[in-house]
Amino acid sequence: MEITPGTLLQGINKPDDLKLLSREQLHQVCDELRQYIIDVVSVHGGHFAASLGVVELSVALHYVYNTPYDQLVWDVGHQAYGHKILTGRRDNFSTNRKYQGLSGFPKRSESEYDTFGVGHSSTSISAALGMAIAAKLKGEDRKSVAVIGDGAMTAGMAFEAMNHAGVADADMLIVLNDNCMSIDPNVGALKEYLTDITTSHTYNKLRDDVWKMLGKLPVGKHFTRDMASKLEAGVKGMVSKSSNLFESLNIRYFGPIDGHNITKLVDTLKDLRTMPGPKILHIVTVKGKGFELAEKDQTKWHAPGLFDKVTGEIFKKHYDMPQPPKYQDVFGHTIVELAEKNEKIMGITPAMPSGSSLKPMMEKMPARALDVGICEQHAVTLSAGLATQGMKVFCNIYSSFMQRAFDQVVHDVAIQKLPVIFCLDRAGLVGEDGPTHHGAYDIAYFRCIPNMIISAPMNEQELRNLMYTAQLDANELPFVIRYPRGEGVMPDWKKPMEAITIGKGRKIKDGVDIAILSLGHPGNFATTAIRELRTEGINPAHYDMRFVKPLDEAMLHEVFGKFNKIVTVEDGTIVGGCGTAILEFMNQHNYTAEIKMLGIPDRLVEHGTLKELHKECGYDAPAIANAVREMLKEKVMVAKSIAG
Known part of the structure; x- marks a missing residue:
């Protein structure tokens, strides 16, 4: 299905194209960008509500700042879809999160506009501060902006970074995107504090006065930075430093402002871009903005899968038989x-x-x-x-x-x-x-x-x-x-619980040709592979390790006593994993066997469906069967000659 962007969005292939538009046209750009995200995600899937909430911010940042020279760091990346579309990836956006397509997160190797790779939260302030300090050392007039959600601000790393930023005297802006949500509703004292700031009319009136006296005064020949600092110190006498968490860390605070008012955002960011030192802009947004159902149930619509954008129906698979639970x-x-x-x-x-x-x-x-x-x-x-x-x-x-x-x-x-x-x-x-x-x-x-x-x-x-x-x-x-993401294998799973002897594995199947030692859910892939191999006259034994620490040494003595060919299967990195533990056991006890280890290889694995990635990494059922055939090559050749 071809999805056509709006008339203005069609002409934006890079932020310089966006800058050619008038401020009045930005409203239409935001509408078209929001609709394009809805259109693409409804058909192709992906994260949803977070990016809708920062459409205006995405447009304003690229309109005001000189990206990619100015460094823009998005915290986490769930919210960066608009950023990707505005920076040359609009026509490929339908491949987002698909095998060998665009990453669902900012990624340095994907675009020069992705200044920092993010997946875990709360790293943006540290990264942007590092960029700002480097710009200062190199004498560059390069701006650094960190966009962080109020949920990500709860992490200790964000506070550590702000603590440093307050004394580093580096030119950076922190944009606090306050929507009371991460994936689930935010919790904790910081959430309550931000709510107090947002709802206090007296406090906000005073902040507006400070803004007018400081933020609107240009630092130049007649009004020096030293004069600005002295004026700021005087004005802050009106408010105890302890009244604002951020200013107590020597980070100038501005806001809160409406994060969906594109005109206000552009004007504010233009003023802040010329203001030196560390500063924070507090914007208030709605996660899921522009899609009513997402606004009402933001957790459900964080990453809903495919859905009907008109009715809001989320498409679910329907089965005739009971299915295993997640x-x-x-x-x-x-x-x-x-x-x-x-x-x-x-x-x-x-x-x-x-x-x-x-x-x-x-x-x-x-x-x-x-x-x-x-x-x-x-x-x-x-x-x-x-x-x-x-x-x-x-x-x-x-x-x-x-x-x-x-x-x-x-x-x-x-x-x-x-x-x-x-x-x-x-x-x-x-x-x-x-x-x-x-x-x-x-x-x-x-x-x-x-x-x-x-x-x-x-x-x-x-x-x-x-x-x-x-x-x-x-x-x-x-x-x-x-345990893994996704479904298991037992529709009828709710059975009485029993204690397991710690460090005790189990034999799933006897065999004579080769032993397959699996850990965790991939044991089910091994079971499938064994069914296929038995039709070819190959009879593997299968052991479920259950524990990688402590190992079931009695079971391993049995395995090494009976088999000189072994395949290990796990859904973790091969380096230092379960297979490595079994190799160590073999060495410690002076056994000799040929061992083939299957699992996640020693490289970064990109994104795709689980089926695609299991195949790529070589530990799905066909890969296990092929590994067994390769190790039993002589037996397979004999069987084929007899069959021929």
Whole structure:
């Protein structure tokens, strides 16, 4: 389906084209840009509500600033669709998040206008500050702008960056996009503080006075920067520094202003562009602006999939037979089931209650299920503190985001042997979000930490059993349970839970030719491959490792005692992963075998559907079957000659 942009948008292939338009025409540009995003995302999918909320800001920034010479850094990237369309990628935008198409996030290798790659939140201020300091050192009149949402502002890294910016004397602008939302509604004291600023008429009147006295005064020959600083100090006497968080950090604050008033935005940004030093512009926006349903239910419309833009119907697949649930939903239902029987159980998530499916517990047991904001480090150490008091804490974090709290896992959990239960959602390849979100590394970085238990369920029942086992009083160590994005394999999954012996794997199938050792969900790919291989006269054995730490040494002794050809399969990086652990075991016990390791290769894997990426990385069912055939080449050739 061909989607045609509006008449003005058709002529904008770069920001210089946008600058040729009058200020009055920008209203039409915003309308056309918003409609184009709706048209494309409804047909091709992608993130939705966030970019609609910053259409006016995207246009205003590229209209006022000299991009790409001026450095524009978008925090996260969910909100950067308008930016991409305005910077030469309009005609390719339908490939967004598709295999070998445009990335769903700003990406330096994709465009010179993408000054910094982003996927995780709260990095924009640090990056833009680094660019501003470099410009100052090089004597360049290059401006740096960081666009950060109020949800991303809750992360400690954003505060660390602002703390430095206030004393760095670098020329940068922070645009705080305040819509009370990240993916789910924002939480915490900062949200309440911004609400107070936004609704205080007295405070805003005073800020307007400061704006008129400072922001409108040009710094030049007759009015020097030193004079401006002295005037500012005098004016600030009207307001205690403590009355504004940002000004207490020596960052000049302006706003809040309506983020959907394109004329006001352009005028304000023009004034701020000429003002030296660190400053923050607080804009108030509506996530999903211009699409009524997205405005009303912003979480649902964060990334809705394909939908009818007229009726708002979100297209869902319809099946004649019951389908397996998503792993995240199995977690969400199971933790409630366990918590109803064990009053010590608590759930913690850093700003992902819907994505992790902790929301049902938050609704049913609000005192025992907490969203702590975009603060992975805090989530881990908070969990550790709760664990010191005997609580059984399920800390649910996406595998990719868990990387941000590695130090806290080592120091605050593992060294102290606190039995925090880490449920790592989105482990393995995650699909269209690409390399910033793939959960490729958790096995490798957790496996090197002492006192850790690391497990991965092959199906929904195994996930339930692992969760049940982890919360038992007999477990006294940190317990990792990693599971993938998407559906499992068991429509009839809600069965009674049973304890699993920690470090104990299981034999799925006996065989004689070769052993396949799988970890987690890819064991199902191995099962499919084995069915195909058996029709060819090849009879592999299949073992589900369950645990990569501790390893089931008794099972591995059995494997190495019977087989000299082994295939390992996992949905984590091969470097330092489960296959590596098995190689280490073989070396330590002086076994000799030919081992082929399948998993995520030692390179960055781009975006695409899970099926496409599993195939590309070579650990889907056909790839497993081919690996077995290659290792049993002689047997295969004999079988073919007999058949011939």
